[in-house]
Amino acid sequence: MCGAGRLATFLPVAPTAVRIQVLGSLRVWLDGAEVDLGPPGRRAVLGLLVLAGGEATSKQDLVDALWGDRPPRSAVNVLQTHVKHLRRLLEPGRPSRSGSEILPYGGGGYALRWDAVELDLPHVRSLAAEANDAQRDGETARAATLLGEALRWWRGKPLADIPSLATHPKVVALVAERRALLARYGDAMLAIGAADEVLTELVEAAADQPLDEPAQARLIRAYHGAGQRATAFQLYQEVRGRLVEELGVEPGAELLAAHAALLDEGESPPGPRPAARVPRQLPAEPPGFTGRATELSILDELVPRSVGSGGTVALAAVTGPAGAGKTALAVHWAHRVKDRFPDGQFYANLRGHSPGPPATALEVLTRFLAALEVPAERLPADTETASALYRTLMTDRKALVVLDNAVDVDQIRPLLPAGPGCLVLVTARDRMTTLVALHGARRLILGMLDPGEALELLARVLGSGWIRAEREAAAEIAGLCAYLPLALRIAAANLADNPGKSVGDYAVELRKGNLLAALTVPGDEQIAVRTAFDLSYAALPAQxxxxxxxxxxxxxxxxxxxxxxxxxxxxxxxxxxxxxxxxxxxxxxxxxxxxxxxxxxxxxxxxxxxxxxxxxxxxxxxxxxxxxxxxxxxxxxxxxxxxxxxxxxxxxxxxxxxxxxxxxxxxxxxxxxxxxxxxxxxxxxxxxxxxxxxxxxxxxxxxxxxxxxxxxxxxxxxxxxxxxxxxxxxxxxxxxxxxxxxxxxxxxxxxxxxxxxxxxxxxAGRLEAQAAVLGNLGCVYWQSGRLPAAAARFSRALELSRRAGKPAGEAVALGNLGLVHWEMGDLLAAAEHYVQALRRYRGMGSRYGEAINLANLGQVQHARGRATEAAGLLAKALALHREAGNRAGEAETLGRLASVYCDLGRVTDALGHARDGLRLARETGEPRGEGEALVALASVHQRAGHRQDAVRRYRQALDLLRETGDRYPEVDALIGLATATGDVGRARQALALAGQAGYGALRKRAAAAVESILRA
Structure with missing residues (x-):
């Protein structure tokens, strides 16, 4: 069964013979098929000609741009060869002796005619100019939409795959042009109260310009508008520190204004965000904890600083030899102060000295993020992204993080939160010098217990009567155990299990077992521990x-x-x-x-x-x-x-x-x-x-x-x-x-x-394995709009599964073929495939497969005009998805039910289901699912007569789906937006896209939309 995913593609505006992308890697399409331009030099020539804006560029200027001060003797010949090959690639049908329509020669140089190709750059500039007009007319929301659309045409740095042109003046100018565009977009989005939606872009811009005051001020305003005042305060302090340290200046007017707006709501940042579940991961408190009064007092001093309104995260490192009780101290103290950290207590054993490999930072971050209620589908797969998300979620929290048994500082660094309300307690055998020097950690070197504390520990396990009666022998046991808590606990447990043995007798046994150690390395705690282990182990029954x-x-x-x-x-x-x-x-x-x-x-x-x-x-x-x-x-x-x-x-x-x-x-x-x-x-x-x-x-x-x-x-x-x-x-x-x-x-x-x-x-001759692989490979092609390729692989998978006698493989292939026929517009064939798949899934007891195909069948029956039947099928699918915990399937089914309820006149129910579907889709983190949910909600708004809401949701869906490359829901959203706004250009664009991909049903809808808009 196919799942959601991302595929970055260039989105055309309308079908043309030649399309060129320069805002990102240089890419060219001829009649919808991408062209392989060849070597970097040839790509650089085309890039330079595009940047010339339709004007002729002399051969000498091209040679200078390509080779600088040291061109080869054959430079002009190489340049001419590149142009010749480019003409063949872009105009394959042109007669050999005729002039080029796309790359003509004239005025002593070559030009690329902008009017003969479709380019992304002039389209972006046209959108920006239209946004200027909207801004002058006071239509800030429309300006924001246009600017956002312009930015979506940028697929990365201009000509990103041609490093030799990175410093070319026109490339540098384009980078600055995008920054200005992003700044205008950010200001417009903040003006209409959409800080949440622009936050990611502004974070990226600010990171790229750490000393640019307007960019930093804009990000502070965005954090403020998104309700993250603590983060905004912290950012202001960081920016001010950079300006003072690197430039020797105080913040200017824009930064001061952003800071003043924060202060208007009070001097201190707000409290922690409400959470449905507070992480409480501490292990059980160690029984009979004894001593360590000095160390506990030092740790206590860190708490007030950690829960203040400013500063950095508090950090302590407890170091010392194995068995010294580092973990016991950390856990005991953590329980003692846990009420001071209302947003949770996190714990991880980093396995620094376990037999297996140490825990990776990503492994621990995954557990911490899950505790912070990040859905499994949205957990990052790399350490850097996971660490960034963790720091973001911990920013406004007052939380305690215990990192136990660390191997080194590199293991710890990604696990450090950023919030000033957090305190991190690390235990390690390593001295953690780097943690102290670079991160300001307070280090506690944990040695052995003092003699009095050691006796107290023995008394807690054995009872004070035993210790009072044989105090000298107990003191000897403590010394033979090197005053090491682990050895003392084991020795005490061994004595407690043998009530007929006196403390003195046990001291004699321990002394004999440790005699060689006493003669060679007196007081070595490792040998003392091993002796205690030996005696305790020897006292056990054989089994x-x-x-x-x-x-x-x-x-x-x-x-x-x-x-x-x-x-x-x-x-x-x-x-x-x-x-x-x-x-x-x-x-x-x-x-x-x-x-x-x-x-x-x-x-x-x-x-x-x-x-x-x-x-x-x-x-x-x-x-x-x-x-x-x-x-x-x-x-x-x-x-x-x-x-x-x-x-x-x-x-x-x-x-x-x-x-x-x-x-x-x-x-x-x-x-x-x-x-x-x-x-x-x-x-x-x-x-x-x-x-x-x-x-x-x-x-x-x-x-x-x-x-x-x-x-x-x-x-x-x-x-x-x-x-x-x-x-x-x-x-x-x-x-x-x-x-x-x-x-x-x-x-x-x-x-x-x-x-x-x-x-x-x-x-290997494995038919079933071939079928399974072909089925999932078909899903990749289906997801990216290559329906014939997908259908071929699904059909082959079905054939192989039947030959192998595997009904499970047949069920998957039949369901996937139903998807392809649905998108091609053959509703009867789609329904037949879904029904056959359902039979097989039910036969093998797969509720997961049954739910998916019930929902798909319901969608088909709705499209065939059988709304009541569709509602029943979708309701059953929804119940099964909920029973199986398939949140993505539940979100998708809610959107489909909303559409059916609209047709049945249940508009209120439709809006409720569509909104629930969008909320759930966002929680699961699958972009295609969120895009489809947005389209479903927009469609309900449109049919309910809520035109502005419909337009806004359709645009949000398009923004998301263009990034993911999920073509079918993207075209669906484009048709909806065209009909909602009466934009015949968008409708024609949808018609072209549907025709290219073979989306039969969408092509009919797009054609009907074009005709309807023209009639209106």
Missing amino acids: TRRVFRLLSLVPGNDIGVEAVEVLTGVERAEGILDALAGAHLVEQHAPGRYHFHDLLRRYAADRLTSRESAAESGSARRRLHEWYLRGVDSAAKIVYPHMFRIPLSVPDGPAPAASKENAAEWLETELCNLVAVAEDAARLGPRPVAWLLADALRGYFWMSLRQVEWRAAARAALSAAEDEDDLRARASALFSLADLSFRQGRYREAVRHYTGALVLARR
Whole structure:
């Protein structure tokens, strides 16, 4: 089934023989087909001729512009050759000895006739001139619309793909022209109260001109208008600091005026934005926390500064050796002050010293953004974008961020919020010198407890009576544990589990175990910890020790009871895990889920190597891997049964109960562990586990858009498949990467991966895999308006699925063919395909596929004049989408229902559904879905007689859809705007576009719109 995406294309105004784009990369189309201009020199010649504005440019001027002071001897000949090839490309039918109509020679030079081609530059200038007239007439809203339309023709820096012309005076002048255009657009949008809609453009302009006072003042006004006063205040302070430091001047009139407007509403920025859910991610408070009064007092001093109205984020780093209690201090203090941070407490274990790889900044940002209620579909896929979004969302918040177990400053830097109301607490073994020097962090070096605090900790666990009775022995134990909190807790837990043993007896055991250390490196805390581990481990029953050892094989961050039972072969392992938690050898961080301190994981791994054979360890890993594989397979059959997957090749055995009872929730809970298992298998084997897991998760990734985990799993699969040279597995991994690129709107990358997967699937003789790849490749072509190419791939996919006997593949192909026939205008064929697809989806129990095809069938029946039937179909689809949690499908269906309700005379219901659909589409973050929702709302307004609202929504839709390259809804919006405004030019443009793309139904509507407007 096809999904939404982005495709950047150049949008023509009307069909002409030659179209040229210079506002962006240089691109040329001849009769609608893009022309390959050839080498950079030839492109530069054409670019220079376009910039000349229709005037002739002498050969010498062209040579100077192309080669500067050192032209080759053959420069003129090369120039003439370039012009000759350009003439052939632009006028392929011109007789060889006739004069050129497009690139004539005259006046000692060459010219490009602007009147013989369609150019973006004069069109932009025409829109700007029209905006001038509107502004003079006091029509600010119309001026803003025209200026916005002019800016949308800019696809980047002029002639961006010809670096040699970047400093050419006319290119520089065009860059300045765009800046002026953007400034006028920003002012007009602010004047009509549309700050939210122009904020992104003004941020970009201000970043490009850090010392330009008008640009910075305009951005301050935009933040103010968008309700982000705290950000506006902060920006003013930053700009003022730059001006003073770099230019030695104070802010001028415009900046001062923008600042004064902020102050008119009060001296301090407003409070935090309301949030539906406040993140509360702190782990449970460590029991029996003792001592550290000085460190706690220092941390307390940071809080008032962190919640003030200005300044920067407060930052503290707790450093020290392993086992010193850095995490315990951070978590204890965080709980103590959490009420001072009403907008949330964020926590991340950065795994700086765990056996596996450290957590990436992107991985942590993804979790933080999800906690800030950013939908999964809108989570950025790169660190820089994710960090920028995180900083933006945290700007006005008073929040506490605990970054535990960091490896270095580079890991931390993207995770630092920007808001002055935030406080960040970092724990690390590294001294974090850079964090102190560059970011102003307050460092606390955490050493051992002092003797009195160590005794107090022992007393908290054992009871003060024990310590009073054998104070000297207790003091000796504290010294032998190097006053290290982790060692002390383990020693105390060991004593508590042996009430018949005296404190003195235990001190003797500990002393004997640490005798060699005392003779060589006295007081070494690592050896003291290991001795405490040894004694605590030795006190466990044999079966409990074995479970402890095998837990070191777990590749993820945590594990549940059921998985422990599979790994160890022990029934009812919860009692054993409770015993390990009681001995402080594992930690229960959530009901039924456990994890290690990194030192204990390493200790367990050492014990495993010394006690278990490689065969026994391999058998345990295999049991766990197979259990996870069966779990994903079981969940996939419930959540996305229609998705093609490699057949599972593991022995029958138990699968997680939750993967059947609550499949989607189980996948979400175990996702990080599943990806960790795939990566572990890719490194250590067995490698098929990596690609089988990644392939089985592809359907979940498609639905949930967990991009970071998706990429990690797919790359692990590809690495494993290449190591084993398995064609089927390589095809599967490329297919997953292609799907990810498609869902991200990276169409060229998606086509490249799909093509590679298709070649491998053919070589492997896998019909079902070929069908699946062809189907998704067809979706790329469908999305970009290439209907015949899409139909060919869907038909081939249907044929291959039938040959392979795969009804799921047939269902997907039939539904996709229905989409193509719908857009071509063959409504009967579309309906037939949807009905056939529905039968197959219902037969396999896929509610997801059933909902999509019900909604599509409802849309077709509405177009065929069967509004009542359409309403019933769409209502069923809406219920199924809501049941499955498919928010994008729900948004689309709401818009379609709104259109049906309009025809049934239920205008109020129609407006409500259309508005709900737009709100939901914006939350999901899929541009095509938002564009379609805007068109649906505009259509309802138009039929309700709300002309101005309709025009505004149609224009918003066009703005968005032109950027995404989603041609069908774009033409739909263009027709609506033409009929709403009586603009026959737009109607003709829609007619041309619909004809080029083969949109049969839209072509009829556009033709009717042209005729209607002309009659009027």
